[in-house]
Amino acid sequence: MKHKVEMKWLGNLAYKSEMDGHTLITDATVQVGGDGKGVSPKKLMLTALAGCTGIDMALILKKMRVEVEDIKVSVEGELTEEKPSYYKNMHVIYEFFGKELLHQKIERAVKLSEEEYCGVSALYKQVISVTSEIIYHED
Known part of the structure; x- marks a missing residue:
């Protein structure tokens, strides 16, 4: 079995992923140049x-x-x-x-x-x- 995740760039440092009917947004904090629109990937x-x-x-x-x-x-x-x-x-x-x-x-x-x-x-x-x-x- 394999899983695959795709991330769509939202601009600057943010990305969006659709998984199992749910949306997940990742982004960096403002302190490091992001907009803080989502959760930290780490x-x-x-x-x-x-x-x-x-x-x-x-x-x-x-x-x-x-x-x-x-x-x-x-x-x-x-x-x-x-x-x-x-x-x-x-x-x-x-x-x-x-x-x-x-x-x-x-x-x-x-x-x-x-x-x-x-x-x-x-x-x-x-x-x-x-x-x-x-x-x-x-x-």
């Missing part, structure tokens, strides 16, 4: 990891019949100082909200996502350190 790497593992988490927890009120997935990435700058590491923070959360099953779901299902994580781990932590918010 930060989309963090979004890809959060989205991939987030989808896995929801699917795995549903199959396990684990109920949570909410899930928040944050990804922090540290950039190198040299040019071209790139993420030298990423840290995923999983937050689960609810009553009487089943910690053991949630931790199993996180492990399954990180080690078997999330293709974005698998790719990133080949070239950088990807760490994670779980935070529980129980009523």
Whole structure:
């Protein structure tokens, strides 16, 4: 299977892509010469990891019949100082909200996502350190 993404130039540093019926605009910040009309392409790497593992988490927890009120997935990435700058590491923070959360099953779901299902994580781990932590918010 192959995926293809096409970007249409909108002028200056902005581009637009139509994917799966959704529009995505990327642009650079005003500080570097862009117009700030869209999201940073580099930060989309963090979004890809959060989205991939987030989808896995929801699917795995549903199959396990684990109920949570909410899930928040944050990804922090540290950039190198040299040019071209790139993420030298990423840290995923999983937050689960609810009553009487089943910690053991949630931790199993996180492990399954990180080690078997999330293709974005698998790719990133080949070239950088990807760490994670779980935070529980129980009523």
